[in-house]
Structures are given as C-alpha cells and as structure tokens.
Amino acid sequence: MVKLVGFKRFTSKKGNELCIATVLRDATTREKEYGCVGQVAEDIFVPTGQIDYLTEKMIGKEIKLYWDRAFLEKIEVVG
Numbered sequence: 001m002v003k004l005v006g007f008k009r010f011t012s013k014k015g016n017e018l019c020i021a022t023v024l025r026d027a028t029t030r031e032k033e034y035g036c037v038g039q040v041a042e043d044i045f046v047p048t049g050q051i052d053y054l055t056e057k058m059i060g061k062e063i064k065l066y067w068d069r070a071f072l073e074k075i076e077v078v079g
Contacts, residue, residue, distance in 0.1 A: 007054045019046040
C-alpha cells in the first residue's frame with residue numbers, strides 16, 4: 001500500500017514547474033533484512049503531465065504508482 005501524505009509544488013532554478021509527492025509505503029523485504037521496521041517515507045517527483053493533479057483532498061488517500069523501470073509515468077488516487 002502506498003499512501004499520499006503530502007506534496008510540494010515549486011519552480012526550479014531553470015524555471016521548470018515541478019511537484020514532489022511524499023508517500024508512505026510498507027518496507028520491502030530487503031529493507032527489513034537491513035533493520036527497517038514498519039513503513040518508509042519517500043519523496044517522489046510527479047510526472048510533468050501531472051504536476052497539477054494532486055490536491056489537498058487527496059492527502060491520506062491510497063495511490064497507485066505506475067513505473068517504467070526507474071521512471072514514474074503516472075500517479076492515480078485509488079482510495
């Protein structure tokens with residue numbers, strides 16, 4: 001499960017509009033082997049086409065992340 005706990009919109013030094021989503025997810029098996037317990041908080045760059053997608057009403061909701069290898073392609077609120 002991945003839960004949206006916050007986000008931040010800002011403009012980069014180069015003038016690009018960006019958004020970072022902060023999410024909570026369960027620790028992976030590998031992370032647990034290295035001593036992690038519970039959940040992990042991560043900051044994830046939102047895809048360029050979805051910079052304005054996230055709203056305050058989505059905080060605390062479950063989201064689905066669609067990855068293409070190392071790149072996030074889409075965020076979708078499911079809960």
